[in-house]
Amino acid sequence: MNNARASDPITSVIAGERAALFAGNHYDRILAALADDLNPPVWGGMTAGEMARATGMSVEQVCRRLPELQARGQVQVVQFEGEDLLRNGYRVWEAV
Template identity: 50%
Template sequence: MRARKTDPATSKLAGENAANFAPRHYRAILLALADMKNKTADEIADYCWLDKYQISRRLPEMTKLVRVTTETRLSKKGRPSRVWAITKAGIEFLKKSYKI
């Protein structure tokens, strides 16, 4: 389960459902990073079908597949954003998974 005990019921339902779509999100994010190299959630969203909020939810879950770089860039709203990169494990995940 991805929701906290203090979250509302709607968040808990969404958290339970995340297992159904998270692998497709992981693949879309990894494909974008494999093509574009190091990017922020905003930049990944500009490249694939996910929005920045979906991406921002998945990236911290993907600790073996992606890593935070030492670089930051400004988001579309002008705030410093973390820059992410694909790892070797992320590349292996892409090789093993073949459908979005």
């Protein structure tokens, strides 16, 4: 995956290349947290903030990976009455 533009400085290109190395670890940590979400208070899915606390990652790292995991068919936003389920204003995600 290319995470840098041709006009980006070399430091950004290097950072983009390194991101691919730990993305898999992030996926695994997020999926493990969602698999363990059967314990209150996060039963029924987790928000990105809850996943960040459970995984030791930053919210930004989690938010970056969720759409990627969704595109891979591994997570989805919890639906309630045809709408995205929100908790404290944030979408709730679950493993598929």
